[in-house]
Amino acid sequence: MSKHSKEGKKFLSDKSKASWHDDTLWGVRKKRDRAVSMIDDWEVLRERASSVKERVLDNLEEYILQFENSARNNGVIVHRAKNGSELNSIILNLLKSRGFTRVVKSKSMLTEECSLNHFLEYNGIEVVDTDLGERIIQFRGESPSHIVLPAIHLKREEIGETFHNRIGTPAGCSDPIQLTAAARVHLRSKFLNAQAAITGVNFAVAESGTVVICTNEGNADMGLNASAKLHIHCMGMEKIVPTFGDLAIFTRLLARNATGQAITTYTSHYTLPDEDCEMHIVILDNGRSERLRNPIFRNSLKCIRCGACMNTCPVYRRSGGHSYRYLIPGPIGSIIAPFGNCQNVSKKSQNNQNERIYSDLPFASSLCGSCSSVCPVKIDIHNQLYQWRQILTRKKQVSPIKRVVMKFVGKILASHLLYSYAGKIARLAIRISPRVLIYNRLNAWGLERELPVPPKESFNEWFRRTQKS
Amino acid sequence: MELIEIFTSRVNESGAQLHIAPDIEEAYRLAEELVLSNSGDGERFISEQEYTIAEGIYGVAENGGIWLDSTSVSSRVRPFIAENLALIISKSKICSNMEELYRVVSPASTGFGVLISGPSKTADIEQCLVYGAHGAIKHYVILY
Numbered sequence: 001m002s003k004h005s006k007e008g009k010k011f012l013s014d015k016s017k018a019s020w021h022d023d024t025l026w027g028v029r030k031k032r033d034r035a036v037s038m039i040d041d042w043e044v045l046r047e048r049a050s051s052v053k054e055r056v057l058d059n060l061e062e063y064i065l066q067f068e069n070s071a072r073n074n075g076v077i078v079h080r081a082k083n084g085s086e087l088n089s090i091i092l093n094l095l096k097s098r099g100f101t102r103v104v105k106s107k108s109m110l111t112e113e114c115s116l117n118h119f120l121e122y123n124g125i126e127v128v129d130t131d132l133g134e135r136i137i138q139f140r141g142e143s144p145s146h147i148v149l150p151a152i153h154l155k156r157e158e159i160g161e162t163f164h165n166r167i168g169t170p171a172g173c174s175d176p177i178q179l180t181a182a183a184r185v186h187l188r189s190k191f192l193n194a195q196a197a198i199t200g201v202n203f204a205v206a207e208s209g210t211v212v213i214c215t216n217e218g219n220a221d222m223g224l225n226a227s228a229k230l231h232i233h234c235m236g237m238e239k240i241v242p243t244f245g246d247l248a249i250f251t252r253l254l255a256r257n258a259t260g261q262a263i264t265t266y267t268s269h270y271t272l273p274d275e276d277c278e279m280h281i282v283i284l285d286n287g288r289s290e291r292l293r294n295p296i297f298r299n300s301l302k303c304i305r306c307g308a309c310m311n312t313c314p315v316y317r318r319s320g321g322h323s324y325r326y327l328i329p330g331p332i333g334s335i336i337a338p339f340g341n342c343q344n345v346s347k348k349s350q351n352n353q354n355e356r357i358y359s360d361l362p363f364a365s366s367l368c369g370s371c372s373s374v375c376p377v378k379i380d381i382h383n384q385l386y387q388w389r390q391i392l393t394r395k396k397q398v399s400p401i402k403r404v405v406m407k408f409v410g411k412i413l414a415s416h417l418l419y420s421y422a423g424k425i426a427r428l429a430i431r432i433s434p435r436v437l438i439y440n441r442l443n444a445w446g447l448e449r450e451l452p453v454p455p456k457e458s459f460n461e462w463f464r465r466t467q468k469s
Numbered sequence: 470m471e472l473i474e475i476f477t478s479r480v481n482e483s484g485a486q487l488h489i490a491p492d493i494e495e496a497y498r499l500a501e502e503l504v505l506s507n508s509g510d511g512e513r514f515i516s517e518q519e520y521t522i523a524e525g526i527y528g529v530a531e532n533g534g535i536w537l538d539s540t541s542v543s544s545r546v547r548p549f550i551a552e553n554l555a556l557i558i559s560k561s562k563i564c565s566n567m568e569e570l571y572r573v574v575s576p577a578s579t580g581f582g583v584l585i586s587g588p589s590k591t592a593d594i595e596q597c598l599v600y601g602a603h604g605a606i607k608h609y610v611i612l613y
């Protein structure tokens with residue numbers, strides 16, 4: 001059984017929680033469908049979004065230079081980081097040289113990718129994640145299980161207990177309104193005492209050097225504007241959009257596709273540093289250039305992190321984000337994970353290592369294609385998963401049994417005669433074999449699947465028979 | 470006229486309270502009345518009684534959002550820190566969607582701009598929608 005299957009099994013052992021997870025995310029998917037249906041030209045919009053992203057990826061370095069120039073002209077200091085450790089030390093130096101020790105953070109997926117929190121804490125800096133969901137998992141020492149809904153794996157009682165232990169809410173209190181109220185008070189004191197604010201970035205506009213941040217809570221804006229004097233925006237290099245006209249496409253798409261809202265509560269555009277404040281932007285590579293050069297997987301850089309492919313994925317919904325063991329779970333995460341961008345490992349061994357560690361993820365999919373059909377930037381997600389399977393199998397990163405079986409099945413499928421003969425045998429065998437032959441502990445395949453009742457004849461046989469009569 | 474109808478229904482969906490005023494003076498008067506009358510409500514969250522009233526530059530029909538920039542508020546934190554937020558917007562300043570918005574507002578020129586749609590919200594606890602995660606708990610839109 002693969003690592004993902006094992007973790008998925010653990011997740012499914014709490015039946016009511018697992019079915020809540022499944023239903024809730026499907027509910028988000030349905031809200032998305034409603035919001036999408038309100039836009040007449042949705043498909044046109046998706047096509048435009050996709051082509052803008054293609055254009056950006058085709059000319060990425062030029063657009064980054066344009067963005068850097070515009071931002072510098074605005075009085076913003078731009079840094080580039082090759083990898084996570086570079087980003088971490090840039091940030092630590094900025095904080096240290098100013099003697100700052102209190103940091104509030106928002107939109108943390110990118111800094112999580114670099115393990116910034118651990119690094120700063122190790123160096124004596126207090127880092128507070130301010131998104132409610134992110135704060136909850138920070139308290140619990142967990143990683144997010146969804147890129148938009150980081151604490152979706154938790155029930156209210158678990159959160160109530162965490163808050164009771166960490167911020168002193170009454171024991172047994174699990175009311176979302178009361179817990180949110182307590183978090184508001186707790187985090188407000190952090191905002192009002194912060195010296196520096198670190199944010200992620202949803203979009204970066206090349207023509208003006210603007211960074212755009214979308215949140216529902218307003219935590220990024222509170223972090224930046226309540227008290228912090230040092231503002232650091234961290235972005236992956238693929239976040240660039242050329243113009244505001246292009247940006248409009250994405251601000252129309254993002255929230256509809258993510259949560260089914262017409263737009264996030266706050267869509268904030270920061271261009272010039274505020275009075276008495278410093279504004280820095282760190283542009284991170286961390287393996288992205290390498291993915292950009294890869295003709296098969298380059299498209300995955302179009303991702304705007306809406307999370308829709310997770311909500312719609314029948315495997316994700318029933319196995320939970322943590323079963324993927326990677327920062328970004330679900331279909332898109334399964335494409336990125338084998339590339340990996342762990343730090344402090346030499347490039348070559350790092351890649352092999354990630355391919356090995358996450359070799360099961362491209363197989364954690366039914367290839368139903370639902371992900372690709374909801375993706376707002378038209379990434380061919382299921383096809384990329386399929387491509388990974390080919391590569392990993394060739395590189396012998398899948399289990400030897402699977403390889404032998406696949407080879408055998410491949411031969412059968414390639415031959416007309418063998419195929420119809422095998423079909424006959426299988427239809428008979430499945431009907432007459434005792435269940436134990438398939439559903440035993442030795443056959444991992446049977447643990448994860450239930451065979452359909454086989455038809456008495458194949459389509460070919462049926463066609464020939466009915467044609468005759 | 471259709472734009473206004475779409476705008477008002479999106480404003481309602483965003484969790485904001487919509488009010489109509491005959492003119493701008495009346496809009497301000499109403500805004501003040503609303504933010505002050507309700508500021509006690511926030512006790513459940515925090516004892517501060519802050520509120521912000523601001524005039525929006527443009528509204529967006531497609532999503533019910535209202536655009537503010539550095540000229541709309543005395544400091545950038547105002548629209549976010551207030552428990553009660555009232556945004557005033559003229560019926561003549563409603564555009565259809567984001568593409569049009571960015572054409573009419575020159576979004577980078579004042580250094581900071583934000584489109585706000587409804588009160589601050591979170592659903593991070595079991596997907597239950599709660600208003601007032603960090604920013605405004607009550608959000609009023611006064612259309613004149």
Ligand code: SF4
Pocket residue numbers: 302303304305306307308309310332371374375376377378379381
């Ligand atoms: S791959 Fe597409 S659907 Fe999935 S998170 Fe990225 S943009 Fe959204």
